[in-house]
Amino acid sequence: MHFELKPMPRPRRSLLKGFVGGVAILTASSGHTKEKPISPIHRVVFQVDSNDETLMKHAISGAVNISRNYDQLNEPYAVEIVANAAGIAMFRSDISPVGETLSMLRKAIPTLSLSMCGSSKTIAEQKEGHELPLIDGVVVVPFGIVRLVELQEKGWSYIHA
Known part of the structure; x- marks a missing residue:
């Protein structure tokens, strides 16, 4: 100073x-x-905790709108989608209703991160008896809820899809 x-x-x-x-x-x-x-930098995190396709699309639509707005304003931004509980279906390559859309979205928005709750993943794997196949680019975090807390503590805006 x-x-x-x-x-x-x-x-x-x-x-x-x-x-x-x-x-x-x-x-x-x-x-x-x-x-x-x-x-x-504008930082936004979306939480998806339901296997409802409509809610998954809300998170995707929100990410696209943030991208369009801040690209147009030439302002920096980052977007993360955190999936936990039943929402982990969003990031499963075997059952995701939005898998192809997410692949295109990751190419269109380089600052997009996809995080899956490791605890929810482990529970699903134990229930189904096999490892879950994930969409490319998904990062498994120990606990989705903790990831949300940490991002909010760092100033990220939280949106529940």
Whole structure:
């Protein structure tokens, strides 16, 4: 941070008899007065916790709208979809009703991340008796709910699809 000394206007003698010396005020300046302020990155996380195709499409539609808006404004952004509970069906390559759409979306939005709850995945695998096949690019996190908390604590906007 840069500090700059600025002189105070001289007081009238009649108001301050016996005043000796000068007074200065410290003002804080970022030093970037001539540059355009940098836009903060827009960060949005969508939670999908249902195997309802309509809700999955809401998350996808929201990601597309965010992308269109901030691309047009030339502002940085990041989008993450976190699937937990029954919502993990969204990221399963064997049953996802939106698998092909997600593949196209990942190519269209480079800042898109897909996170699956590892706990929900383990429960489904135990129930079904086999490892779940995932869509390319899906990252398994230990707990989807914890991922949501951590992103919100870092300033991400939360949207429940």
